[in-house]
Amino acid sequence: LPADEVAAVKSTWNSIKHDEVAILEAVFKAYPDIQARFPKFAGKSLDSIKGSADFAIHASRIVSFFSEYIAFLGVENTQPAIKTILNELGQSHRNRGVTKAQFEEFHQALNAYLKSHANWNPDIAHAWDDAFDKAYFVIFSAL
Ligand code: HEM
Known part of the structure; x- marks a missing residue:
């Protein structure tokens, strides 16, 4: 990713990464079929689960994964490490039938969240598309 795109992704991510629960809530609200994949959350109303410890823990796992991936972007010699974490994510999700x-x-929902909660313009949107493409290229190869 070019340096300006890395900077755009990092700064917008830093501005929303503390919204862990709100991000997962937005994902489940837009796509109930994603919620339905979680044994702990399937069949329950979003309002009844969004305040639970399980919900907070999972929200934190997802956000931490993105933080880890984004931290690697733009840093020299991190390609193998990036590939490893993305491959592992693909494999663990393949095993769950995702x-x-x-x-x-998920990408659409996170994009919508960023668009409405972070600084946003066409360049920033393009930077995020590139960051997702790069991640999904590896994840999908393992899915
Ligand atoms: C678990 C991240 C997309 C369903 C996890 C974990 C992480 C994670 C870090 C815990 C570690 C692991 O088991 O690998 C992500 C990220 C995603 C994503 C970063 C998108 C880029 C999805 C989607 C679904 C999904 C689209 C369902 C349609 C699950 C389920 C678990 C899980 C069911 C197991 C939860 C549990 O029982 O503890 N995810 N995930 N994930 N993910 Fe995802």
Whole structure:
């Protein structure tokens, strides 16, 4: 990723990364089929789960994963480490039957969240598209 794109992704991510629960809530609200994949959350109303410890823990796992990935961007010699974490994510999700279409839904939901809660313009949108493409290229190869 070019340096200006890395900077755009990092600064917008830093501005929303503390919204862990709100991000997961936005994902489940937009795509109930994603929520339905979670044994702990399937079949329950979003309002009844969003305040739970389980919900907070999972929200934190997702956000931490993104933080780890984004921290690697733009740093020399991190390609193998990036590939490893993305491959592992693809494998763990393949084992749960998560589909590419659901990862695309997740992408749409996170994009919508960023758009409405972070500084946003066409260059920033393009930088995020590149960051997602790069991650999904590896994740999908393992899915
Ligand atoms: C677990 C991240 C997309 C369903 C996890 C974990 C992480 C994570 C870090 C815990 C570690 C692991 O088991 O690998 C992400 C990220 C995603 C993503 C970064 C998108 C880029 C999805 C999607 C679904 C999903 C689209 C469902 C449609 C699950 C389930 C678990 C899980 C069911 C297990 C939860 C549990 O029982 O503890 N995810 N995930 N994930 N993810 Fe994802």
